[in-house]
Amino acid sequence: MNSSISTENKSVAGEGIKEDEGYEWVIDEEEGVPKRKKIEDRTKVRVLNVQANDGTFVMPGQKLAVANEYFEAGEGAYEFANVIYAAIVGKVCIEKFPEQELTVVSVKRKGKAPFISPTIGSIVTCTVVNRTYGLARCLITHVEDVELDDTMRGIIRREYITDKNRDAAEIQSSFGVGDIILARVVGIGEGDFIMSTSEDALGVASATSPAGYQMIPIDWTTMECPVSKARVSRKVAKIVQPQILKSEPS
Amino acid sequence: MFCTQGAGSHSLPVSWPETYGKMSRQTTVDNLWTQNIRPDGRSPTEMRQIKCSMGVFDKDKGGGGSAYFQIGNTKAVATVYGPHEGRASQKKVGAANQDKMTVNFEYSSACFSTNDRKTSTKADRKSMEMSCRLKSIMDNVFVHHLSEGSQVDIYIELIQDDGGAYAACINAVTLACIDAGVPLQDFVVACSATMAHGIPMIDISAAEKSTGMPELTLGILSKSKEIVVMEQNNLLKLIYFSDVLNLALDGCQRMLQVLEETCYHKFSLLQRVIEANLRRERT
Numbered sequence: 065m066n067s068s069i070s071t072e073n074k075s076v077a078g079e080g081i082k083e084d085e086g087y088e089w090v091i092d093e094e095e096g097v098p099k100r101k102k103i104e105d106r107t108k109v110r111v112l113n114v115q116a117n118d119g120t121f122v123m124p125g126q127k128l129a130v131a132n133e134y135f136e137a138g139e140g141a142y143e144f145a146n147v148i149y150a151a152i153v154g155k156v157c158i159e160k161f162p163e164q165e166l167t168v169v170s171v172k173r174k175g176k177a178p179f180i181s182p183t184i185g186s187i188v189t190c191t192v193v194n195r196t197y198g199l200a201r202c203l204i205t206h207v208e209d210v211e212l213d214d215t216m217r218g219i220i221r222r223e224y225i226t227d228k229n230r231d232a233a234e235i236q237s238s239f240g241v242g243d244i245i246l247a248r249v250v251g252i253g254e255g256d257f258i259m260s261t262s263e264d265a266l267g268v269a270s271a272t273s274p275a276g277y278q279m280i281p282i283d284w285t286t287m288e289c290p291v292s293k294a295r296v297s298r299k300v301a302k303i304v305q306p307q308i309l310k311s312e313p314s
Numbered sequence: 315m316f317c318t319q320g321a322g323s324h325s326l327p328v329s330w331p332e333t334y335g336k337m338s339r340q341t342t343v344d345n346l347w348t349q350n351i352r353p354d355g356r357s358p359t360e361m362r363q364i365k366c367s368m369g370v371f372d373k374d375k376g377g378g379g380s381a382y383f384q385i386g387n388t389k390a391v392a393t394v395y396g397p398h399e400g401r402a403s404q405k406k407v408g409a410a411n412q413d414k415m416t417v418n419f420e421y422s423s424a425c426f427s428t429n430d431r432k433t434s435t436k437a438d439r440k441s442m443e444m445s446c447r448l449k450s451i452m453d454n455v456f457v458h459h460l461s462e463g464s465q466v467d468i469y470i471e472l473i474q475d476d477g478g479a480y481a482a483c484i485n486a487v488t489l490a491c492i493d494a495g496v497p498l499q500d501f502v503v504a505c506s507a508t509m510a511h512g513i514p515m516i517d518i519s520a521a522e523k524s525t526g527m528p529e530l531t532l533g534i535l536s537k538s539k540e541i542v543v544m545e546q547n548n549l550l551k552l553i554y555f556s557d558v559l560n561l562a563l564d565g566c567q568r569m570l571q572v573l574e575e576t577c578y579h580k581f582s583l584l585q586r587v588i589e590a591n592l593r594r595e596r597t
Binding site: 121123124125126127139140142144149151152153173181213214216 | 398399457459460462463464492495496497498499500501535536537538574577578581582
């Protein structure tokens with residue numbers, strides 16, 4: 065019964081009208097009459113259908129472009145129902161990546177960095193503020209190469225200082241208060257990030273001697289003050305420091 | 315109030331202008347509505363004067379923004395701190411919060427904001443309810459995935475309440491969030507409307523509210539016209555509802571124009587300042 069009724073209804077609804085795919089009937093606002101209109105398949109659009117050009121000033125909620133697998137929303141923009149909208153006030157920035165056939169539409173605001181938080185695996189720059197037997201407390205100032213507005217807290221445990229001889233490592237002989245160190249985030253603890261320096265390239269990048277001079281690494285566990293010649297042990301990062309190369313007497 | 319004379323306009327001399335006669339003889343404050351005039355002299359579709367500005371406080375290093383919104387004598391200040399790294403206690407709540415933005419709201423009204431003087435309004439039930447309501451609105455409007463794991467603190471101070479305070483607070487928060495760069499889906503604009511003597515009226519004032527008129531507060535997303543807030547105090551006949559709603563929608567559109575204008579004004583100035591600084595650096 066049901067099926068017969070539904071087929072009847074169909075025939076009534078579609079009397080004399082060809083059912084074609086890709087078209088729909090839309091009521092025309094001006095004339096109030098339904099009109100045949102082509103359905104726009106937004107998933108296949110390859111040409112950037114921009115409503116706001118590169119560098120235009122946009123407001124939150126403003127339409128920027130069509131979104132599909134070729135076009136994506138970057139920072140300051142979001143996708144909703146296959147359309148990219150702006151989320152903040154700023155200027156439109158269109159970046160093209162021809163290799164991946166991708167165009168990223170983002171909104172950027174001058175003088176205001178987007179919120180960045182360290183994720184597990186990212187390298188951070190931090191300053192040691194406090195050290196105990198078991199751990200060193202640090203303030204994270206940079207994530208990768210981006211400076212943060214606001215410092216975040218992180219800790220380095222004794223077990224995470226070196227790769228080899230884990231148990232022999234000590235906080236007191238690896239970091240000093242005020243040292244600038246490079247570390248990798250390995251976890252998020254209760255209120256602070258847990259970091260590790262158990263890689264060759266990670267460790268103390270810059271340290272100041274008690275006399276007040278920047279210390280020079282003489283091997284990977286020792287640093288020396290160029291003036292007072294005092295030596296302290298540190299877990300030194302294996303990075304080439306251009307200013308030190310320059311200051312060496314030839 | 316002096317009582318109305320029984321004399322109609324027909325008893326006046328013919329040369330007397332029709333409307334002037336009506337105004338002088340018949341009209342009192344109580345029946346101003348017959349002339350489509352409201353107690354404070356506005357017409358039913360007239361809004362009070364709106365003044366607003368963004369960035370009223372100096373920004374701290376941690377980012378943030380602020381806004382001042384005034385409609386008539388209703389004044390509200392909103393301040394946004396963040397987005398910044400979440401507090402330890404909130405991070406602890408669980409992994410469920412990790413991909414969301416934590417929003418803290420604190421609403422307070424000045425103790426001199428209304429006719430009755432209060433000692434403290436920070437933790438009373440009315441303020442708590444208001445914070446809660448505003449929080450639930452803005453939580454739905456923020457684009458959470460753009461700054462996940464962060465925290466935003468929003469403080470609202472109602473300096474003076476002369477009707478339509480809820481709408482004013484929403485508008486102030488929107489402006490402050492835009493100033494702070496918190497990712498928003500869209501502008502949230504709000505406006506109030508009422509109905510008396512069968513006349514729908516926009517932007518209710520405290521004098522009208524005290525006479526027991528219904529107050530409809532409507533908040534929409536400006537582009538999609540999606541309703542995010544709709545609240546009503548006092549009773550309103552259902553047949554009038556669509557009229558009041560349409561008027562409130564119209565008010566929201568007008569409010570949006572004012573907010574957008576403020577934004578353009580603020581940000582074009584900012585860019586001009588930056589360009590001037592760059593030029594100075596080069597020379």
